[in-house]
Amino acid sequence: AGGGQTIAVLGNGLNEVYPRQHESLARRILETHGALLSEYEPDSPSFPSQFLERNRIVSGLSIATIFIEVPIRSGALATARQALLQGREVLVFPGPYYSKNYEGSHMLLRNGARIVTSAKDILEDLFSLLPNYPMVRYDLTQEIASANASCLDAFQSEREKQVYEVLQTATKPLTVDNIAEMSTLEPHIVNQTLTFLFLSGLVEESGGRFHVRH
Numbered sequence: 001a002g003g004g005q006t007i008a009v010l011g012n013g014l015n016e017v018y019p020r021q022h023e024s025l026a027r028r029i030l031e032t033h034g035a036l037l038s039e040y041e042p043d044s045p046s047f048p049s050q051f052l053e054r055n056r057i058v059s060g061l062s063i064a065t066i067f068i069e070v071p072i073r074s075g076a077l078a079t080a081r082q083a084l085l086q087g088r089e090v091l092v093f094p095g096p097y098y099s100k101n102y103e104g105s106h107m108l109l110r111n112g113a114r115i116v117t118s119a120k121d122i123l124e125d126l127f128s129l130l131p132n133y134p135m136v137r138y139d140l141t142q143e144i145a146s147a148n149a150s151c152l153d154a155f156q157s158e159r160e161k162q163v164y165e166v167l168q169t170a171t172k173p174l175t176v177d178n179i180a181e182m183s184t185l186e187p188h189i190v191n192q193t194l195t196f197l198f199l200s201g202l203v204e205e206s207g208g209r210f211h212v213r214h
Helices: 020-031 048-061 076-086 099-110 119-132 143-145 158-169 176-183 189-197
Strands: 006-009 035-037 063-066 089-092 202-205 209-212
Touching: 006 048, 006 209, 020 035, 020 099, 048 076, 063 099, 063 119, 076 089, 089 099, 089 119, 119 176, 119 189, 119 202, 158 176, 158 189, 158 209, 176 189
Parallel strands: 006 035, 063 089
Antiparallel strands: 202 209
C-alpha cells in the first residue's frame, strides 16, 4: 500500500498459497513487482514445522525484523533468536506489561533489542543501521546518473527536493543543523527527510555530515 515491494516467504511449495484466503494478496504482491519465495518443492504441502523453518529466511533477508507481539512460547520468539544469530537487528514494539502476548517482547527489550513505537522510530533506526551493512546496495544507477533537475521532479515531497537542493549547492558536506539553518526546516524534519534520500541512494553520510551522491 505504501508503494514498496513485498517479499513473501512461504512455508509450503509455490504451487499453492496457504491459507487459501491469501491468494488475492499473493497476486497483489506479484503485480507490484514483489516476489513469492519458497525453499520447498513446488507441490510440497504445509506442515507446522516448516513455518518455523521459513522464518529464518524472513529474518535472513532483512536488515531488521520488527516484532509486534511476542509470547514467551511462539514462532516470533524463535524468529528473533534466528535474527540475532544471523547478526540482524531486532526491533520491538512494546505492549501492556500485564499481557502474556508481550512477555517475549519485553524479554527481548531487557536483553538489548531496540524499542520502536512509530514508523518514525523505525526510519531513524534504519538510517543509523545501514552503514553497518556494506553489502546492501540499491541499484539506482539510472536515477543517480541524472541526479539533477530531472531527478528533482521525482521527489516524493517538497521537503525532499528542498533538502536535496541545499546539499547540491553546498561546497562541502553539511550536518543536520547546517541543513536545518539553510532550509529553514526543523532539525527533526531534516533528519527524517535525509532518511528517505539516503534510502533512495541520492545522499551519502560520513562522520555525521551529508552530501549528494555522485
